[in-house]
Amino acid sequence: MRPEEFQEAVEQAATVLAAHLRDMQAGHGPVVSRKSPDQLRELMSLAGWITRGGMTPQTLGSFLETYLQEGTRLHHPGYMAHQCGVPSTGAAIADLVHGVTNNAMSLHEMGAAAVAAELEVVQWMLSKIGWSEPESGGVLVHGGSLANLTALHAARARAFPGAEEHGNPPSPVILAPPGAHVSVARAASIMGLGTHAVHPLPVDELGRVRPPIAAATMDTHRHAGSNILAVVVNSCAPATGLYDPLREIADHCRERDVWLHVDAAHGGSALLDPNLREHLDGIALADSVTWDAHKMLRTSTLAAGLLMRSRQDLDGLPGLKADYLFYGTRPGPDLMAHTIEGSKAELGLKVFLSLAWHGESGLARYVRDCHHNALFLWDLLADRDGFEVLTKPDFNIVCFRHRGSDADQVTIRDRLMDDGTFHLASSVIGGKRWLRATLISPNTDTATLTQMIHAVEQAGASSPPVRHDARP
């Protein structure tokens, strides 16, 4: 493509995207498309484009219009479903830059500017935790799941020296609350420990770890001859949005020389708000922290910080011996030594641009506003007829139920999506199904939340859908 044509294509795309953004922000269009892949393949003539090619800036524009029409509108005020960042459009420019330059910067020589941006962003993230270089260190990776795997990989290198070469010792154990993210069990599986190596930490009725019992659990496992690889805690838990009590658990881990990994993929951004920060009190005592930028720091998917208290643990990540890559001198680090990924996207630029547009204070305001929306919703539901609320939200996730069965909650959610008005998520807590609102769109306000509750009441009141398995 000639540079002039590229510019024209970007201008077309920008025009279509800006119009889409305006619509989304105003709450126009369905918040989520419910068409099937087959319908959409047809509608967008995907096969035809693949066979014939020949897209132009103009046809790109009309193709994108259809494509965007049938997507999920995260900037819509009614978007409150999954923990997926509503990107700062200023930071979105990083995705375009990366798409053009493809500076796969895990080797310094593949993107000196991108490496500098990542190092600056990592230093900022470390400082929010209360750590600093050179004692501590970190790296950006493609998502929280990978950050958790990388952290546990590092934890294994410290807990079980030689495991990388010779395999795991007998009875390896990872202790985590039952509500830990699925990536923790997956990491255990990938590292050859098996998912049964993940043992549940005892929790209270809301799924939060109980520190004294966690300590006793560690001791019980040790006395039984198990080898504890790490303890994992939620900051905050994916299903409930509640934080585990960090400081006390960290103290128990320190006393026992057990690696503590804090999964703050979603809730790490609470560090920006002086009041919310309390939920993360003691985080600096952890050994490693996962903190996603594409949840609450307003970048696109994926960009996650993996941060470690001890730089040695980061440097000690098991073996990368590639003599076809590592030789000679370089003016900066090859970050590949710290990651499971080989090549890596320019993740630092995304986070940097989000910060550069909004400033730390702008992001802090966003985080606080999301929390205030959650408190408003909780307050609205607390003594409203026909509703039950799980608990006061720690951050920006509110779990609630409308009267009726578990199936009724699913029906309500489906109806709102069919209407295109609101996108809620749902989780099972304490054996019951809840509706779950993640207050993450900067365009959601208290009026939106009041409308959402009316819509839930309406959807819950209308006659139940015909059940295909119903028998007279």
Ligand SMILES: *Cc1c(COP(=O)(O)O)cnc(C)c1O
């Ligand atoms: C979102 C989330 C993850 C997974 O992160 P991805 O970036 O989606 O891979 C892990 N842990 C917690 C607590 C999360 O909220």
